[in-house]
Amino acid sequence: xxxxxxxxxxxxxxxxxxxxxxxxxxxxxxxxxxxxxxxxxxxxxxxxxxxxxxxxxxxxxxxxxxxxxxxxxxxxxxxxxxxxxxxxxxxxxxxxxxxxxxxxxxxxxxxxxxxxxxxxxxxxxxxxxxxxxxxx
Numbered sequence: 185x186x187x188x189x190x191x192x193x194x195x196x197x198x199x200x201x202x203x204x205x206x207x208x209x210x211x212x213x214x215x216x217x218x219x220x221x222x223x224x225x226x227x228x229x230x231x232x233x234x235x236x237x238x239x240x241x242x243x244x245x246x247x248x249x250x251x252x253x254x255x256x257x258x259x260x261x262x263x264x265x266x267x268x269x270x271x272x273x274x275x276x277x278x279x280x281x282x283x284x285x286x287x288x289x290x291x292x293x294x295x296x297x298x299x300x301x302x303x304x305x306x307x308x309x310x311x312x313x314x315x316x317x318x319x320x
Contacts, residue, residue, distance in 0.1 A: 223294070296317070
């Protein structure tokens with residue numbers, strides 16, 4: 185039992201020493217592939233691109249409308265944006281058209297051509313055409 189206590193004490197003391205080993209192997213790469221780049225935007229859609237039909241079909245999903253097609257919280261909204269939203273959310277005499285979520289993402293989602301201000305990779309300029317959109 186004394187041997188067990190001695191070994192446990194030794195291991196606890198070793199643990200609190202925080203020993204570590206760092207090994208680094210440097211390799212020069214002659215050719216690198218273009219890296220994966222992720223843009224995360226909390227504002228998934230551009231409000232300016234959301235139509236009345238989009239709002240009718242996806243307003244609740246976008247947290248812009250409640251399940252009764254009403255604007256849920258008007259106190260926190262910007263006055264100008266609220267005015268636009270109220271106009272779009274007026275469904276009186278509105279006849280909804282078919283809705284396609286993929287088309288909505290393509291049309292109302294953010295555009296790399298507007299977001300990419302400058303890009304260089306290995307000394308060469310890159311452009312929006314060097315990127316592809318992946319929705320997950």
